[in-house]
Amino acid sequence: MAEKRKLEEREKLKEELLEKLEKLKEEVRKSGEKTASELEKTIGEIGKDLEYLSKDFAEFFKETFEKPQVKEAIARTRSWLTSALKNAADSLLRYGKELDGLYDAGDLPAGKYECIRCGRVVEHKGGKLTGCPTCGGTTFKKID
Numbered sequence: 001m002a003e004k005r006k007l008e009e010r011e012k013l014k015e016e017l018l019e020k021l022e023k024l025k026e027e028v029r030k031s032g033e034k035t036a037s038e039l040e041k042t043i044g045e046i047g048k049d050l051e052y053l054s055k056d057f058a059e060f061f062k063e064t065f066e067k068p069q070v071k072e073a074i075a076r077t078r079s080w081l082t083s084a085l086k087n088a089a090d091s092l093l094r095y096g097k098e099l100d101g102l103y104d105a106g107d108l109p110a111g112k113y114e115c116i117r118c119g120r121v122v123e124h125k126g127g128k129l130t131g132c133p134t135c136g137g138t139t140f141k142k143i144d
């Protein structure tokens with residue numbers, strides 16, 4: 001019973017988060033008219049929810065994957081589930097890095113990027129930025 005209630009709580013939390021994300025999308029769409037402090041509240045709420053959910057999901061997966069029948073079911077869908085989880089984690093990680101001004105090699109807007117491994121500054125004209133020409137590093141800090 002407790003497990004069922006937990007699931008319902010998660011479901012409710014998920015719905016609330018999706019609603020907030022919709023609200024944020026809408027607010028960002030109209031962001032020309034909105035000030036940063038008006039957007040701050042929504043973004044702060046989502047951040048808190050994400051923090052909570054990430055802990056909750058980690059616990060959920062840990063509990064769930066200990067059951068043999070779940071392990072077997074997972075094994076059958078592994079490639080799909082693994083890539084779905086990995087993609088979600090990758091995009092969140094990428095946004096987390098961008099918040100710190102860090103970018104992974106790939107399609108990046110024009111600007112000056114500093115390799116965080118060796119400090120080489122690359123003037124990028126836009127498009128695909130491959131690894132650092134000096135050390136091959138793939139994470140850059142945008143400096144201009």
Ligand SMILES: [Zn+2]
Pocket residue numbers: 115116117118119120132133134135136137
């Ligand atoms: Zn480098």
